[in-house]
Amino acid sequence: MHNIFNNFFNFHEKKYKSIGYYTFLAILVFLLSNLPFYFLTGNLNYLPLGNNEASHLNVAKSVYSGVPPYIEHFDARGPIFFYILSICFFFDNFLLAFHLLYFLITLTSCFVCFKICDYLYSKEAALLSFLVTGLLLTQSNHAENLIFLFLSCYLYFSICKKHENKIKYIIFSGLCMSFAVLTRFNISVLALFGCFYFFFQQNNKWKNTFIYIISGLIPLVALIVIFSAYEGGLETFLNATYFYHINLTQGRPFWVGVYQLSENISTMPWVSLLAMSIVCPLFFKEFNKDNLFLFLFLVLSFFATLLARKFNPHYFYVSAPFIVILGSSLIHKKIIQSNNLKALIFFIVLIPLIANNLFLKAQNFYRPHNFTYFLSTILKPHVTKNDQIFSSLNGVNLYMDKKNFLRIVDHSHYNRGYNYISLYGKNYTFIDEFENVLDNKPKFLIFDSYVKQMSIYKSIEELISANYQIYEYYDEIKISKYRSNYKKLLRNTSVYILKDQE
Numbered sequence: 001m002h003n004i005f006n007n008f009f010n011f012h013e014k015k016y017k018s019i020g021y022y023t024f025l026a027i028l029v030f031l032l033s034n035l036p037f038y039f040l041t042g043n044l045n046y047l048p049l050g051n052n053e054a055s056h057l058n059v060a061k062s063v064y065s066g067v068p069p070y071i072e073h074f075d076a077r078g079p080i081f082f083y084i085l086s087i088c089f090f091f092d093n094f095l096l097a098f099h100l101l102y103f104l105i106t107l108t109s110c111f112v113c114f115k116i117c118d119y120l121y122s123k124e125a126a127l128l129s130f131l132v133t134g135l136l137l138t139q140s141n142h143a144e145n146l147i148f149l150f151l152s153c154y155l156y157f158s159i160c161k162k163h164e165n166k167i168k169y170i171i172f173s174g175l176c177m178s179f180a181v182l183t184r185f186n187i188s189v190l191a192l193f194g195c196f197y198f199f200f201q202q203n204n205k206w207k208n209t210f211i212y213i214i215s216g217l218i219p220l221v222a223l224i225v226i227f228s229a230y231e232g233g234l235e236t237f238l239n240a241t242y243f244y245h246i247n248l249t250q251g252r253p254f255w256v257g258v259y260q261l262s263e264n265i266s267t268m269p270w271v272s273l274l275a276m277s278i279v280c281p282l283f284f285k286e287f288n289k290d291n292l293f294l295f296l297f298l299v300l301s302f303f304a305t306l307l308a309r310k311f312n313p314h315y316f317y318v319s320a321p322f323i324v325i326l327g328s329s330l331i332h333k334k335i336i337q338s339n340n341l342k343a344l345i346f347f348i349v350l351i352p353l354i355a356n357n358l359f360l361k362a363q364n365f366y367r368p369h370n371f372t373y374f375l376s377t378i379l380k381p382h383v384t385k386n387d388q389i390f391s392s393l394n395g396v397n398l399y400m401d402k403k404n405f406l407r408i409v410d411h412s413h414y415n416r417g418y419n420y421i422s423l424y425g426k427n428y429t430f431i432d433e434f435e436n437v438l439d440n441k442p443k444f445l446i447f448d449s450y451v452k453q454m455s456i457y458k459s460i461e462e463l464i465s466a467n468y469q470i471y472e473y474y475d476e477i478k479i480s481k482y483r484s485n486y487k488k489l490l491r492n493t494s495v496y497i498l499k500d501q502e
Contacts, residue, residue: 022111025130029110032138032357033103034364038096047099048369051450053141054394055410057098060085061398068226070240071233074408074423076248077143078241079223080182084146094398095373098141105149106137112152113324119160120290120325121332124342128349129328132273135353136320139360143183144317150180151190151321158197159290170198170208174215182219185245187304187318190297191216197293235425244422248308260311261302268313269352270323276349277326291329298322367485372396374486375446375493378474383444390437391446393493405437415454431459438463441498444471449492464496471497 030036037046049057055075062072064086069079084101091097110133118126137145154176161169173194181188194216198208227233265271281295301319305311316323331345368374372395380400383389389402392411397404413419414430421427445468451457473495479487 025110025114026107028131029107029134029138030103032134033099033106034138034361035099035103037361037365038099044093044095044373045368045370046364047095048141048364049095049098049372049395050141050369051372051394051411053098054372054398056082056085056143057088057094057398058394058404058409061089061094064089068223068230068233068237070236070423071227071230072407073404074240075410076244076413076419078182078184079237080179080219081143081146102137102141102145105145106134109137109145109149109152109321110134112149112156113321113328116152116156116160116325117328121329125328125332128331128346129324131350132270132324132328132353133320135350135357136270136317136324139357140314140317142314142317144314144320147180147183147187148317148320150176150183151318154180154194155294155321155325158194162201165203167211170211171215173198174212175219177212178216178219181216182223184318185241186307187301189300189304189307193297193300200289236423239423239425243425244419245308247418247422254306254309257306257309257311261306264311264313264316268316269356270349272348272352273327274323276330276345277323280326280330283330291326294322294326298326367483370395371486371489373399374482375490376400378490379444379446379495382471382473387444388440388442389444389446390442391444392451393446393448396446405440405442406433408433411448411451414451415456430456431463434460434463438467441467443498445496447494447496449489452492452494467499468496469499471495 034047038044056077059069059073059075059077059082063069063082069075069082075082085098088094088097088101110130113129113133114126116126117129133148137148154173157169157173157176177191177194181191195209195213198212199205201208223237224234227237230236265274268274277298281291298319301322305315305318327349331342363369372393375393376396376399379396383400383402387402388405389396389400390405391397391402392414394404394409394411396402408414408420408423408430417429420429420433445464447457447460451460474490479490482490
């Protein structure tokens, strides 16, 4: 075993500078993604698209058509995120483009973390950070994946390029941090703390801090100019980016988020890396400014995400750049110099991540996570090009290229009246929006089981009872060949048709 890992690390050292080495790492990240499913089978069914991602893409499609985020459609993410996602609609196959985009986000993040750890620590730490980043980011397609990239680039330009003392790198730092904040607003505390990093440098601290602040404000000013071109645009921008997030906590105490954080930590596959990032300061012989700021960024990143008074598993990705870099640094310490100890760290950190990644891929193969694509293929023979539809499943609108009549597109918001009040600035509910939908007389109404379990569904049924009736859109015998998870979802999805339209 000793010889195997000794040869491995020697190989890593020798091949470090070759193009083939980086190409191999890039191919590895590709294999970790969902893309091989599509290129091997040619079946879009194996490219997952959850409801959150479909909601994001509905807003991004509106942006692609030339309308800023929140004006036509709203979802609870920052505007920069939707502008970047709109790239997917420049291609005929938006779903494949979506997964290719996330592959590029992941690959770039891997190489950026590689460069940071190589600069700060060692090539072994750089390799570990690359592998961990790839395994982490290929497990989901959230807005936080993009935040990981922006924060990593901020660290690269701030830390790795500071000795070159060039203004352009400070500008890049400010822009990257600004893009991260404009993807998820509650991490603005990290942007403020970023000022201190430049202020505590020895050279040109006032000048560099000022440049960082001005650079960070440029994207915000550009967005304000864009929204000001629309009637009520600035008010919409303020409601969607400030008041919405202020009201989102709904009086929940801070400790609720702390409890959810501790609960999630115990189940995540990279808890060992988190533990390493927390204890690594104990092994620093000289705790320099860069390591100190990385550790403080880690602490503040958890605090920033807890400002929402809740903590979902993908929120960890906001803290992940600091966890990955600090955790990987432990392999560089003098206490861990033998290849056996290095191999043990690789084993402890990577095996749970590899197992979890393989489990998710196998699960997606045997139980595909793209029901809206499947549902759309069944509905297409029943829907003509000119038919209008309403669907609580946003993926259906995307696959069938139909207009979404709702402004708040994510169905998880339907029963949260406070979100409507925050966005509209007045007493407003989903039912008010849905009544406007019915004014357009869509031929089909589609409701999934999630919405049907909501208390507001009774009000929905009352509104549509006079003009709509249940539509049998599939043959019970024919669906016997479908996958079990799809059959269950299909039976729990109700489709209504406008009366006298059959």
